[in-house]
Amino acid sequence: MSETIESKCISKGVKLTDQRRIIARVMSEASDHPDVDELYNRVSKIDSKISIATVYRTVKLFEESGILTKHEFKGGKARYEELNEGHHDHLIDVRSGEIIEFVDEEIEKLQKKVADKYGYELVDHKLELYGIKKK
């Protein structure tokens, strides 16, 4: 088990409030990639007085602090996921919406090579595959 979101907040100097603790916990427990609405729903079940504005503010803060990462998959709302050491990309089932996480070192290496070829240093990247399940 790696660092908890709470300990990350402390090490990054992010003030911990009850609301943030709850949001952190819900995100830690999420195995999917909830959007703000869905996160707000889950959080509301624990503390119904948390406002959606706080959820928006918190995911943004957590993102800037490198605690969460934001995805903007095709045509949908922004979705969030806890950021851990191991980077991965996403394969999205266009029929069911299911999201599979994968890692491919080879692709990562090639991306760096491409950036390098144009004289750039890679600071970020986004790779999303959209597919349909084969029978």
Add this chain to the structure above:
Amino acid sequence: MSETIESKCISKGVKLTDQRRIIARVMSEASDHPDVDELYNRVSKIDSKISIATVYRTVKLFEESGILTKHEFKGGKARYEELNEGHHDHLIDVRSGEIIEFVDEEIEKLQKKVADKYGYELVDHKLELYGIKKK
């Protein structure tokens, strides 16, 4: 020179109106990746009576007809680009916003391989690299 947007409309059964012809022309001439606002500005210079609703409706129609393709780069508005045979991905300069198009067959192949590994047939994909220029 490949097929014009106009001829694509005809072959795809998309009704051609003055407005659509103008939008098609502006997109054909664009070497960048304009968002709807910018496209609306350019189009307005040719016919100031075209409404932004028509621009929205048209880019959506063209996208569904496979004439334009939509990009949702990090944190920005949707941007559009003419869709031609040769697929390419994008390298975005995070400082200047400049967009470089590139093709990497190797990466394309690996993407198919990844999808295949999980039992999926690739129908679409998105690869964006974000970098800063090296000195």
Add this chain to the structure above:
DNA sequence: GTAGATGCAAAGTATTTGCGACAAG
């Protein structure tokens, strides 16, 4: 004690839509 966080409602963006008038095939 004080800077920063929260809840609320109002304000922003980006995009879509209902409707009557109009134009393409």
Add this chain to the structure above:
DNA sequence: CTTGTCGCAAATACTTTGCATCTAC
């Protein structure tokens, strides 16, 4: 002709923000 398109303004969806109050440190 008839179906689909256009312009307009209103509506929607998502996200941000001003402000007064409250809370973590």
